[in-house]
Amino acid sequence: MLRRVCFCLEQSVAPAAEPLAGELRARGIEVVAAPYMNDLRAHEVGAAAAPYMNDLRAREIGVAAAPYANDLRGQGIEVAAAPYADDLRAQGDVLYVTDAEEVYRALLTRGAYVLPCRHAGNRTAGFAGAPYVIEQIEEIGYEAVDMAYRRLAGLPWQILTTKRCIVRETTEEDIDSFYRIYAEPEITAYMEDLYADREAELAYIREYREKVYGFYGYGMWTLLLRDGTVIGRAGISWREGFDLPELGFVVGVPWQRQGYAYEACSAILHYAREELAMSRVQALVMQGNEGSLSLCRRLGFRQEGERHLMGKAYAYLIYNM
Numbered sequence: 134m135l136r137r138v139c140f141c142l143e144q145s146v147a148p149a150a151e152p153l154a155g156e157l158r159a160r161g162i163e164v165v166a167a168p169y170m171n172d173l174r175a176h177e178v179g180a181a182a183a184p185y186m187n188d189l190r191a192r193e194i195g196v197a198a199a200p201y202a203n204d205l206r207g208q209g210i211e212v213a214a215a216p217y218a219d220d221l222r223a224q225g226d227v228l229y230v231t232d233a234e235e236v237y238r239a240l241l242t243r244g245a246y247v248l249p250c251r252h253a254g255n256r257t258a259g260f261a262g263a264p265y266v267i268e269q270i271e272e273i274g275y276e277a278v279d280m281a282y283r284r285l286a287g288l289p290w291q292i293l294t295t296k297r298c299i300v301r302e303t304t305e306e307d308i309d310s311f312y313r314i315y316a317e318p319e320i321t322a323y324m325e326d327l328y329a330d331r332e333a334e335l336a337y338i339r340e341y342r343e344k345v346y347g348f349y350g351y352g353m354w355t356l357l358l359r360d361g362t363v364i365g366r367a368g369i370s371w372r373e374g375f376d377l378p379e380l381g382f383v384v385g386v387p388w389q390r391q392g393y394a395y396e397a398c399s400a401i402l403h404y405a406r407e408e409l410a411m412s413r414v415q416a417l418v419m420q421g422n423e424g425s426l427s428l429c430r431r432l433g434f435r436q437e438g439e440r441h442l443m444g445k446a447y448a449y450l451i452y453n454m
Contacts, residue, residue: 134226135162135226135228135278135279135282135283136162136163136226136227137162137163137164137165137224137226137227137228138154138157138162138163138164138165138227138228138229138230138278139165139166139227139228139229139230140154140164140165140166140230140231141229141230141231141232141233141236142166142230142231142232142250143232143233143254143255145254146232146250146252146254146270147166149252149270149271150230150270150271152271153270153271153273153274153275153278154166156274156275157275157278160275162275224245225246225286227245227246228246228247228248228278228281228282228285229245229246229247229248230247230248230249230250230267230270230278231247231248231249231250232249232250232251232252232254232255232258233255233258234255234258234259234260237249237260237263241262246282246285246286247263247285248263248265248266248267248278248281248282248285249263249265249266249267250266250267250270251266251267251268252269252270264284264285264347265281265284265285284347287342289301289302289303289304289355290302290346292351292354292368292401292404293400293401293404294359295396295397295399295400296396297358297359297393297396298356298357298358298359298364298393298396298397298400299356299357299358299359299361300354300355300356300357300367300368300397300400300401301354301355301357302342302346302352302354302355303338303341303342303353303354303355303366304338304342304355305335305338305339307338307355307363308331308334308335308338310362310363311327311334311363311366312327312331312334313385314363314364314365314383314385314386315327317385317386319386320383320385320386322421322422323418323419323421323422323425324383324419341353345370349371351368351369351370351409352368352369352370353366353367353368353369353370353381354366354367354368356382356384356393356397358388358393364384364385364387364388364393365382365383365384365385365388365393365394366381366382366383367380367381367382367383367384367394367397367398367401368380368381368382368401369381369401369405369409369411369414372415372417375415377413377414377415377451378405378409378411378414378415379414379415379416379417380398380401380402380405380414380415380416380429380432380452381416382394382397382398382425382428389424394428395428395431395432398428398432399432402414402432402433402452402454405454406454411454412453412454413451413452413453413454414451414452414454415449415450415451415452416429416434416449416450416451416452417440417442417447417448417449417450418447418448418450419445419446419447420439420445420446420447420448426448429448429450429452430450432452433452434450434451434452435450435451435452435453436448436449436450437449437450437451
């Protein structure tokens, strides 16, 4: 969970970050700024945090600044003797936002989560390897920052909530629940099973998180009750050979016929329209799967013939947003 955002920006850029800083504070996130970045760069300090504190007591953002103590004191900055300030300590709940390449590199080498910022004054900055770069910080809000932080930290995005359910990205911790759900013959009769080898399934989840969530920003997600119980999967994905995104869903046998699938899928279709700008979604239901076919019709899908995949017949349905 994001607890602190440290802004390490040029003084001329800092005012543009104020709307974001205010929104972060309103959500209970501590915001720290670094008004002495130019002095840090002038002294080639290999970290980003010391001067914006009155001393170096903030251990979670300690810096390699001790050799420059006299220079810092000369700037009117109180410096405490700090044996713990010989290195930056990466904190899992801290995100750094910086517009300086040297600071970005220094933080990365110490395992910190860093979101680089590009503006008129640093257009040539490379920020090599950064998966996300802020281009107009004055237009960025909390949600964008939190989503970037979660990607960097390997944490799942929470996609949406309904009256009784939560839909979020799948994590490796969901695997035991998935195996229990897919152990029911009623489930695997109409859909592909998990890998028999647990390690192979874990590898698949990791790759899916990196390549599907990381690229598209959506996919098949985990469906939970509000108390955190995993009850299935649902989401929007792409099937090879088809031109439309596809709604997929599976709910474990103990939670079927209680309206959870309808509740979650209705919300996902709304999300697909409002957040993903999708106008049409398909669904493929294997012949004989009357429960899923009935659900799709309740959701508003209309059947447009059949498709045959790997020797099996599927009802082909379309939902127009």
